[in-house]
Amino acid sequence: MTAAKRIAVDRCWGLIIDVQEFFLSQIDKRLQSKLETNIKSFARLLGYFRIPMVATLERPVDQKGALPSEIAKHVSGNAKIFEKDFFDLTKEKKIADYIARLKKKQVIVAGCETDVCVLQSCLGLLGLGYDVYVVEELVFSSSPNVDAAIARMKAAGAAFLTYKSLYYELIEAVDGARHGEKVLATFGPFPADLPDAAVQ
Numbered sequence: 595m596t597a598a599k600r601i602a603v604d605r606c607w608g609l610i611i612d613v614q615e616f617f618l619s620q621i622d623k624r625l626q627s628k629l630e631t632n633i634k635s636f637a638r639l640l641g642y643f644r645i646p647m648v649a650t651l652e653r654p655v656d657q658k659g660a661l662p663s664e665i666a667k668h669v670s671g672n673a674k675i676f677e678k679d680f681f682d683l684t685k686e687k688k689i690a691d692y693i694a695r696l697k698k699k700q701v702i703v704a705g706c707e708t709d710v711c712v713l714q715s716c717l718g719l720l721g722l723g724y725d726v727y728v729v730e731e732l733v734f735s736s737s738p739n740v741d742a743a744i745a746r747m748k749a750a751g752a753a754f755l756t757y758k759s760l761y762y763e764l765i766e767a768v769d770g771a772r773h774g775e776k777v778l779a780t781f782g783p784f785p786a787d788l789p790d791a792a793v794q
Contacts, residue, residue: 611705615659647673684718704732709743
C-alpha cells in the first residue's frame with residue numbers, strides 16, 4: 595500500500611486559472627462574490643507561507659479582463675502571471691518551462707472553468723507527473739453540471755479537498771505548539787483575519 599500524499603509547504607505551488615471578469619460575469623452575483631472572497635483567502639494563505647503561485651489569463655485579455663483587483667493585490671508579490679491561448683496551460687511553453695523550474699511536484703488548483711481549462715490543465719499537469727489538488731470551493735463554470743469533468747479529473751488522479759482542509763494541512767498544528775513557534779519564526783505572525791473555511 596502506498597503512503598497517503600500530504601501537501602507540504604516546501605513542495606507545492608498554487609495555481610489560479612483564468613479568474614477573469616468575462617468568466618465571473620457568467621455566474622450568479624452571489625456566487626461570484628463568494629468565489630472572489632474565497633480565492634482572495636487562498637492567495638493570502640499561500641502568500642503567508644511564501645508558496646509560489648502561477649495565475650493564468652485567457653486571451654484576449656483586453657476582452658476577457660485581468661484578475662479582479664481584490665485578488666490581484668494578494669497575488670502580485672509571489673506570483674507569476676501568464677497569458678495563454680491553450681485551454682491546457684501545460685501546452686504553453688513559457689508556462690511549462692516556468693513551472694518545471696519551480697522544482698515542486700505538488701500543485702493546488704483554483705479557477706475556471708471546471709469543465710474546460712481546469713479539467714484540461716489538471717490532465718496536462720497529471721500527465722507531467724504533478725500531484726494535483728483541486729480546492730472544490732474555488733473552481734467554477736458557467737455550466738450548471740460539471741460532474742463528468744470532476745469524475746474525469748478524479749479518475750486521472752487529481753485529489754479534491756476543501757479550503758478548510760488545505761488551511762489546516764498547511765498550518766499542521768495548534769497555536770502555541772512547538773511547530774507553531776517554528777512557523778511564527780519562519781513566516782512571521784499569522785494574519786488574524788484570514789478565515790479557516792470558505793464562505794458558503
